[in-house]
Each structure stands twice: as structure tokens, then as C-alpha cells.
Amino acid sequence: MDAKERYFWDLTGYLVVKNVLDTEELETANAAIDYCADRINQGEDNKGVGDSTFLRGTGSRWMHGTNLLNIVPPYCQPFRQMLAHPAVVSRLNLMCGKGFRLDHGPQFNNAVKGTAGLTLHGSGDPHKPYVAYHHQNGGFHCAGVTVTWNLSVAPAGGGGFACVPGSHKSKFTMPKGVRNCDDDMGAVVQPEIRAGDILFFMDGAQTHGTHPWRNDHQRRSVLFKYASRTANRGGSRPYYEPETYWDEEIVSGMTPEERAVMFGPTSAPKTQEVYLAVEPDGTVRLDN
Ligand SMILES: O=C(O)CCC(=O)C(=O)O
Structure with missing residues (x-):
């Protein structure tokens, strides 16, 4: 260049x-x-x-x-x-x-x-x-x-x-x-x-x-x-699902809020299940 x-x-x-x-x-x-x-x-x-x-x-x-x-x-x-x-x-x-x-x-x-x-x-x-x-x-x-x-x-x-x-x-x-x-x-x-x-x-x-x-x-x-090496753009692939990115037995039984932080990296998530918010009373909830 x-x-x-x-x-x-x-x-x-x-x-x-x-x-x-x-x-x-x-x-x-x-x-x-x-x-x-x-x-x-x-x-x-x-x-x-x-x-x-x-x-x-x-x-x-x-x-x-x-x-x-x-x-x-x-x-x-x-x-x-x-x-x-x-x-x-x-x-x-x-x-x-x-x-x-x-x-x-x-x-x-x-x-x-x-x-x-x-x-x-x-x-x-x-x-x-x-x-x-x-x-x-x-x-x-x-x-x-x-x-x-x-x-x-x-x-x-x-x-x-x-x-x-x-x-x-x-x-x-x-x-x-x-x-x-x-x-x-x-x-x-x-x-x-x-x-x-x-x-x-x-x-x-x-x-x-x-x-x-x-x-x-x-x-x-x-x-x-x-x-770039540490960026991830593709959001539609199974590999970013928690069950694939981790192993199924690791994520099995998790609450939706726990599972939300187990998705693999992507810049274009095809789901709302990755977003979290904290309520005024301190409860963590999916933010969708
Ligand atoms: O077809 C193109 O050249 C552009 C396609 C596009 O907008 C994209 O890949 O995000």
C-alpha cells in the first residue's frame, strides 16, 4: 500500500x-x-x-x-x-x-x-x-x-x-x-x-x-x-451459540441471564438474548 x-x-x-x-x-x-x-x-x-x-x-x-x-x-x-x-x-x-x-x-x-x-x-x-x-x-x-x-x-x-x-x-x-x-x-x-x-x-x-x-x-x-484477529463480524453462525462456543454441558441449566454472557463474540448478534440490564432493585434481566 x-x-x-x-x-x-x-x-x-x-x-x-x-x-x-x-x-x-x-x-x-x-x-x-x-x-x-x-x-x-x-x-x-x-x-x-x-x-x-x-x-x-x-x-x-x-x-x-x-x-x-x-x-x-x-x-x-x-x-x-x-x-x-x-x-x-x-x-x-x-x-x-x-x-x-x-x-x-x-x-x-x-x-x-x-x-x-x-x-x-x-x-x-x-x-x-x-x-x-x-x-x-x-x-x-x-x-x-x-x-x-x-x-x-x-x-x-x-x-x-x-x-x-x-x-x-x-x-x-x-x-x-x-x-x-x-x-x-x-x-x-x-x-x-x-x-x-x-x-x-x-x-x-x-x-x-x-x-x-x-x-x-x-x-x-x-x-x-x-x-482483525480479535474482531468477529458474522452473527448468524451456530458457533456463537453458547452451546457451541462452550460445551453443551457447561451451559446446560443456566438461566437466560447467565446464558446471555455465554454467547461467542459477534458484531451482529441475530438475537436479543445477549443484552442485559440491571433493574433499580438490583435484579439482572434480559434487556429486550
Ligand atoms: O454487493 C456489494 O458490493 C455490497 C454488499 C453489501 O452491502 C455488504 O456486503 O454489506
Whole structure:
């Protein structure tokens, strides 16, 4: 990561690195996606758009139940090569610190002409210290960074990844029109990303989402969700349930309040059962 990249990353919260994959590598990765394309699911129309008009479109498309690292060889190879690619390691060592790890993914995000966008999210709102961005001693740190490998071009204005540059440092609540893109005040950018480019973004710290896909060709993006060594982003996995994180016999018979502190770490708990409060009379209760 050179000084120019460092400046852009710190300023905006994202970075596009060009031409990481050559033509042959792109062909191989696209052939691997073709191999398992019948596993692409399409969700309900407008599911992730909330009350937005701008983001509306047909259902989002992704591969469910298939991890691209685990498809039959040789098709898994392109994705295994992406995992600890030098272009990734050299930058993540600085962005989220040495010892970073893959938290979840890779996630294949697909789109065809008319596919809906995704409401903008992140920006540390509400503040999540475990994936937030901060500076200390002349360096920076972001505990949640996603690296997107682009297997087809996303022309500027054509849809796909969109973000609010600088939002990882914002001190104020995001206006609704920015979040749903109906009145984005010019704050939202959908950068051009060409096939073979990789995108780094501060997933969690920066406001981001997707714009509807307007191109005749498919969107083909593979998202690797990395975290700092001690951060944990994925909240939907069984491993954070008390019975898995500990052993079943250790948590068996615990009260809901005792069990609340036995969940494994995650920045996105998919349950209210982890929150506690103390009543005025000193009783500890689940806070939901
Ligand atoms: O598809 C994308 O590029 C962005 C997806 C997204 O918003 C996310 O992974 O949180």
C-alpha cells in the first residue's frame, strides 16, 4: 500500500486496486462461476430496499449454501488464490492489522438488468467499536474490511457497490434520503470498477450498499469478509451459540441471564438474548 492509496483509503473508506486479475485469470474465475451458476438464488423483489423508490427492482441474486472455497477442484482454485493473494495481504496487514482472518464468505453477489439495490448500511450507526475505524499513533485501524473481486465491469452509474465516502468518520446521524438513496445530496458514489479490479471497503464503519443494476451484462462480484484477529463480524453462525462456543454441558441449566454472557463474540448478534440490564432493585434481566 503506497502513500497515495493510504491517503485515499483513510479519506474515503474504500479503495479500488486496478488490474489485479489478468484476462486468463478472469476467464478461469468466470468459468468456475458458470460451473455452479445453477446454485444462484433470486430473492423476493424489493426485499432489501426498505421504503426507497430509487433502489427498487427485481430480487437480489446470490449463491446460498455454496462456499466457493469448497466447490469441486479445479473450480475452487481461483477463489483459494484470492484468499491470501499478495494484493490483499499487503494491504490488509495495514488496514486491519497483521493476523487478520476471513470472518465469513466468500459471498457471490450477482445481478442482472433490473436487479434491485440494497439500502445503505454501516457507518458505525449505531456505533460498533469492534468494526469501527480509528487512528492512533500515526496509524489507522479498521476491524472489518471486505475485499470484492470483480469478474465483470461495473461502469459508473450502472449500479453495484455504492458508498458514502468519508462516512466512516461522520459524527452525525445519516439523513434518511442518503440511506435509501432517494435524496442522496450527492453524497453517494458508485465508483467504476472494471473486471479484474479489487475493491476494499470498511464494511461496518463506512456507509455502503448497492445501486440497482442497469447493465445488459451480469454483475459478478465475489466478496471476502475479513476481520482483525480479535474482531468477529458474522452473527448468524451456530458457533456463537453458547452451546457451541462452550460445551453443551457447561451451559446446560443456566438461566437466560447467565446464558446471555455465554454467547461467542459477534458484531451482529441475530438475537436479543445477549443484552442485559440491571433493574433499580438490583435484579439482572434480559434487556429486550
Ligand atoms: O454487493 C456489494 O458490493 C455490497 C454488499 C453489501 O452491502 C455488504 O456486503 O454489506
